[in-house]
Amino acid sequence: MTELTATEREILDAARESVPVDDESAFRAAVDSVDRDLLLQSAARYGTPQYFLDVDALRERARTFADTMKRHVPGTACCYAFKCNDLPALTGALRDEGFHADVAGLFELDLALRQGFDRILFSGPGKTGRELALAARNAERVIVNLDNLDEIDLLGSLVPPGVSVPVGFRVNTATAKGGTWWKFGFDLEELAEAIRRVDACPGLEWTGVHFHGSWNKTPEGYVAQIERIAAWLGANVPAERLRSLRFFDVGGGFYPEDQALLLQSEDRGMLLDMVGRRTSRRADAFREAGIDPYGFHVTPVRPLAEFAEAIGDAVRQHVLPLIPGATIYFEPGRYIATFSTTILLRAMAVKRHGVIVDGGINMLGDYKLAEYSFAPVVNLSRPSPALRRRVICGSLCDPADLWGYSHYGDELKKGDLVAVLHQGAYTFSGAWRFIKSVPAYVAAAAGELTVAREEETFDVRYSGCRL
Ligand SMILES: Cc1ncc(COP(=O)(O)O)c(C=O)c1O
Incomplete structure (x- = not known):
């Protein structure tokens, strides 16, 4: 067998953690159930x-998520991300389980209002005047997570007299994800100006912050963003002002277990493929080890309780000292609706x-x-x-x-x-x-x-x- 370098061996070991779907046992439990x-x-x-929707299974899954988070994260409040599956029978069942709504467009917002959700987070880039006006008319139920400076001006111009719309700032996670993730929310460098603009609008009240990153298979991304945003707040916003905030929204992105992807479409598989291409002898070594970058493999995901513990620790250490009694919003979609x-x-x-x-x-x-x-x-x-x-x-x-x-x-x-x-x-x-x-x-x-x-x-x- 070709001698592999330490790095190559590490990549191979990481790839080995996942079960290939050709293994008959990979989905046996799911098939049997x-x-x-x-x-x-x-x-x-x-x-x-x-x-075909199994409503009882959906409710049980939602309960598992909410109970796990509540056990470890103080101030937990769960919202369901409507974009993931907006079937009214599904969103209604989740409302009955105590979930709030996370919406991203006019129809979702209207649906959540008509279904009687009492708290609705509205996030997304490019919110239109019609969408923002509907949110402003329902300010007692809707929190707008602002995306950019222009949106502040637009929303500010639409708020009816005597109404105060609670708003949060979506902070982008571009440094963590790259690509076009810059399109979501404010850079931390823009946040001081965003706070000033909101303060200048009599109809807007700054009540919290928000971030979201997708496809998290470990809790590290949440912890890093909580630390990063809290550090900025602590250094740039007066303590008294922070104490008046009400929420810290950590978004969705909890990757469900038992999802299988082409190994080559994941980081581990790409690395393996690249290393294998360097010489055919290396590719042979990987094949001998039973790893095929072009095969489907189950993606390893840490258990939900580990996410909850890590997020709970980060919240206690970094958020609550700044925003005592903060509500911690979660916005899962995929984790809740997949199965x-x-x-x-x-x-x-x-x-x-x-x-x-x-x-x-x-x-x-x-x-x-x-x-x-x-x-x-x-x-x-x-x-x-x-x-x-x-x-x-x-x-x-x-x-x-x-x-x-x-x-x-x-x-x-x-x-x-x-x-x-x-x-x-x-x-x-x-x-x-x-x-x-x-x-x-x-x-x-x-x-x-x-x-x-x-x-x-x-x-x-x-x-x-x-x-
Ligand atoms: C702001 C926000 N919250 C929640 C979600 C739901 O993400 P997921 O289905 O991965 O949990 C998304 C998805 O894109 C989102 O953009």
């Missing part, structure tokens, strides 16, 4: 394709090279399952413990319309019911109006099935168009 009878019943009653939605499809045709099912990836609004991400697919009609290689294509006229390269269960035959597990996050809310309709969303609670959203119709798709 599928409520097959209920899914068969839902498909028989409402047809395929469909989104409780299953997509149900039916095999329509069996071809030489693969199977065609009756739903397309317009349901996902993403080519991820063709390109970099894995979802466990199960043949519900012919269960068996086997994981089989078989390409499963959707029904769209698009060669990248693909649900995966393998499935659990016996060989797929025409008419078999197929379940794509863990499809609740950033799927329905981003579904494409592309060729086929956006299918119905069925919700199950305590064994009862209801249609939570009807299938998109011709009239809905072409509403407002001249025929």
